[in-house]
Amino acid sequence: MSNQLTKADGIRKRLENSNSLTAALLNGGPAVWLSCLVMGFGNIVAGQFIKGLMFFAIEVGFFYIMGTPIFVDAPSMTPHTGIEWIQLLPSLGDRVDGEIWNEDDFIYETVFGDRSQQILLYGVVFICICLAFIVIWRASVRSGYEAISNRRAGKKVLSFWGDIKALFDEKIHKLLMILPFMALIVFTVVPLVYMICMAFTNYSYSDSVPSTLNHFDWVGFDTFKQLFASGSALAEQFWSVLAWTLTWAFFATFLNFFLGTFVAIIINRPTTKLKGLWRTIMSITIAVPQFVSLLIIAKMFSDEGIIDKMLYNYGFVDESVRFMSKPVNAKVFVILINLWVGIPYTIMQVTGILKNIPADLYEAARIDGANAVQQFMNITLPYMIFVLTPYIITSFTGNINNFNVIFLLTGGGPPNMEVVSSAPAGHTDLLVTWLYNLSMQAQPKYNIAAVIGIFTFIVLAVLSLVTYRSSGSYKDEEGFK
Amino acid sequence: MAKKNSVGSLKAKRYTMDVIVHTFLIIIAIIWISPFAYLVAHSFRGGGNTTMYYSKFFPETFTFKHYQDLFTDKGLLDFPQMFMNTLKIACISCVISTFFVLSVSFAMSRLKWKLRRPYMNMAMVITLFPGFMSMTATYFLLKAFFGLDEHPERIHMALVICYCSGAGTGFYVMKGYMDTIPKALDEAAYLDGATKWQTFIKITLPLCKPMIVYQVITSFMGPWCDFIFCKLICRGSQDYYTVSVGLWSMLDMDKIDKWYTRFCAGSVMVAIPISILFIITQKFYQEAMSGSVKG
Structure with missing residues (x-):
């Protein structure tokens, strides 16, 4: 079976190769060469007028976009053509805002300089447009070559209608993609x-003039160094947030898993x-x-909230418990509330699996005199862990990114007063909420x-690669077919 | 005699165990229910106190006033408008994204083409990036494409596009389901002269019915639950808020004292239909998981 498949693959590949770009350029002749410059020329020569005109229209549109100043949606923006946006990318713009003397009106007029953020955004957009154009250009040359060689060989050249039919x-x-x-x-x-x-830029709020929010530069790996290097306040902040993120993910995942399994067993x-x-x-x-649910819980447990009262x-x-305004309280609190959120999910996952554990295992254990706890520790738990390892790892990664619970409950707070860094984080901030x-925030640190x-x-990526690669659905994708 | 005793003690033991277990379950159930009980109770809270500072778990008097206010007092926040906004966005984006998910899943599951594997890998890599990372950039792009500053009426179109653009990566469940449909069905159709499009429409889609229902409802619920993206794109334009952003803004510092009970009422109004829809999805999901082609 697989042998046949590879053979079929090989034939298909050879067929395609004969229609590749190099083949088109080598065997195409003048009409194909011309269609490298005037897209769609080859198609028109071979009789595919509509298709050829469409290719040509795309080419015209592309050069129009690249050569016309567009994207002038704010007064602070200088209009640039597509080519100019790309040209500005390496410097990210040098012209700062300034004032010039207007002779006629006797006033100073503000002249807006470059905005690095826009240069970066439109630079990226136009590079993508160029890449897309190259893909279409390649397709057009190949399509022209195919039409011409079909015509030469006396085969039928697909009409426009035929092309549309082929799409279905x-x-x-x-068509679908x-x-x-x-x-x-x-x-x-x-x-x-x-x-x-x-x-790789220094795009963040700072006190410098001109503001780095308007004018930033490429700085290479500087930001990475700042964040990971030991010693600086920023690095201290980062490692403390990372440590809490991992602690949180660990507790949130495993407490949910064990307690959820426990409740599911009790129910069953x-x-x-x-x-x-x-x-x-x-x-x-x-x-x-x-x-809805997390906001209402946050209000119930807030200082002076209903539970406190x-x-x-x-x-x-004797006094306010302050569930969310003391660091340790807040950390324990979010983990506990996450149990409230997460245990039902575990129950949903686990219930079906519990029923699948072979009953004779338990019977054998009972005959050997094992009590309920021993049965749980030696049969249920190992079986569950074996079946649910991928689920545990996905829920671990899910918890690392658990934005909702933290954001809606504490918003990352209470603020961490001990570390004074340029990018402040709260005690319960995860990497995502940070x-x-x-x-x-008002002074963004992009x-x-x-x-x-x-x-x-x-x-x-590392965590998921490990699970995904080892999961059955990746290895045996063909298994079902 | 001894045997009878041990059976009796076993029974007693089991009985105490049952009592403990059921007490435990009742306590747990109360804990799980209490936030919702609180929410519903305070949406009907009587008396003049509309703040979150109220020292009783269940209010002493009850009234429908907050529900009435929610639908009649449109001065500061127009709840009916938000409800209709969300309904509109949810309907449109659920149609489009279901269509997207179906086409991508069909292309991934039933068709063989060159870039299939690369696309699947790309989609996987993309989902690993934190969604919030690209959010600001998406906002800038939408602002530039639609001129959101001058044309706030295009906000909803931008939101629909946002909710649908994720559909290109959200095909895993549907693809997994389509994988279970036997290939032989397709081949039989091709032998009978069906085109691939006909196979897609007439064979694969009808077989996916439970999963399509699941997908439709799931993507319908998306806009009701999203509060981050909508807030970012709407900024200050309250006329275009969806319910989640509207409810969230009722808890702002300057509104909470007057709006807290109305927030409860609004939350109940949203939570009930969404919960019902969720239960329906679960039914269809389980039906789908029991296999595509039976027998």
């Missing part, structure tokens, strides 16, 4: 590239009544949107936020 049949993947793919590239990949670039006991009711009650937490009124405490605050994002990505 053998080329259907193009084009829109989702473009949305993904434009609104996810381009912004990501832009933010990754930002990590043969003599427990109303099993469905307990499960439904627990799963309400999942059903209600988190911003009730504890005080019934004489349990990243969010850094790019949203470059530091970008470095944190890249760092988080690397941590997650």
